[in-house]
Amino acid sequence: MVISASNEVAAQSSGLVLMYGGTFDPVHCGHLRSALELTQCLPIQRVHWIPCQVPPHRPQPQASGAARLAMLHLATADEPLFYVDDRELRRAGPSWSVETLEALRAEYGPHQPLAMLLGWDAYLGLLSWSRTERLLDLAHLVVIARPGTADQEPEALRAWSAERRVRDPEQLSLHPAGSVLHITLPSQLQISASFLRQGLRQQRSMRYLTPDSVLHYIQEHQLYVADVV
Ligand SMILES: Nc1ncnc2c1ncn2[C@@H]1O[C@H](COP(=O)(O)OP(=O)(O)OP(=O)(O)O)[C@@H](O)[C@H]1O
Numbered sequence: 746m747v748i749s750a751s752n753e754v755a756a757q758s759s760g761l762v763l764m765y766g767g768t769f770d771p772v773h774c775g776h777l778r779s780a781l782e783l784t785q786c787l788p789i790q791r792v793h794w795i796p797c798q799v800p801p802h803r804p805q806p807q808a809s810g811a812a813r814l815a816m817l818h819l820a821t822a823d824e825p826l827f828y829v830d831d832r833e834l835r836r837a838g839p840s841w842s843v844e845t846l847e848a849l850r851a852e853y854g855p856h857q858p859l860a861m862l863l864g865w866d867a868y869l870g871l872l873s874w875s876r877t878e879r880l881l882d883l884a885h886l887v888v889i890a891r892p893g894t895a896d897q898e899p900e901a902l903r904a905w906s907a908e909r910r911v912r913d914p915e916q917l918s919l920h921p922a923g924s925v926l927h928i929t930l931p932s933q934l935q936i937s938a939s940f941l942r943q944g945l946r947q948q949r950s951m952r953y954l955t956p957d958s959v960l961h962y963i964q965e966h967q968l969y970v971a972d973v974v
């Protein structure tokens with residue numbers, strides 16, 4: 746795909762495209778609030794919410810891909826910048842992020858600023874991901890603090906990201922890829938999907954930790970009622 750200089754300017758002025766990948770088993774207010782706050786502090790034109798089919802580095806999700814996708818649609822329905830993207834669910838095998846970013850890069854073209862969002866816990870494992878270097882050729886990384894995950898950044902990761910670290914969010918819109926930005930968002934919510942699954946299994950109310958529409962879906966489809974085998 747050939748993009749002219751004027752198209753490049755148009756792509757840059759329309760803002761950053763953000764990939765928010767996750768297991769989302771289920772989506773919760775920690776995810777939702779973080780993404781919303783990012784749209785308020787970065788010039789974001791679209792957030793691609795991408796539930797993974799086969800998470801590469803963790804136990805497999807309890808709810809089906811179809812159910813996790815449906816809950817994402819319910820949770821994000823009235824937020825215009827949020828776009829639920831099922832591309833990983835349509836791909837067989839482990840959901841390598843590098844393949845997802847390759848596809849997004851091909852769609853948006855070489856000049857579009859693109860970033861992948863990671864919570865601190867996910868970021869800590871980054872050096873064991875598939876083709877970590879290539880990730881930065883394809884996108885920036887936006888790493889958000891996550892309360893309850895106070896683990897120290899391993900030295901190798903700190904050194905790797907230090908070379909690419911930027912402090913000014915504006916930098917992300919000036920280049921298509923290659924920078925790492927750490928952000929501490931104003932409201933940090935100590936909510937996790939595992940906490941929700943456990944509470945639901947124990948039949949405790951999980952209201953206000955995820956939207957009511959998601960809780961209704963969970964109830965209607967009897968999700969998270971049984972212990973994981
Ligand atoms: N409360 C939160 N605040 C900030 N980031 C979060 C929060 N919860 C999840 N994330 C980030 O969202 C992405 C997807 O997370 P995921 O879907 O695995 O949710 P989770 O709550 O960590 O799930 P689980 O408890 O099952 O591990 C990861 O990058 C993770 O770090």
Ligand SMILES: O=C(O)c1ccc[n+]([C@@H]2O[C@H](COP(=O)([O-])O)[C@@H](O)[C@H]2O)c1
Pocket residue numbers: 765766767768769795797800801802803840841842843867873874875
């Ligand atoms: O590509 C990889 O090697 C890789 C390794 C671990 C995690 N990921 C992605 O990171 C995202 C967050 O993962 P998780 O386990 O916190 O839901 C999700 O989109 C995963 O597919 C990707």
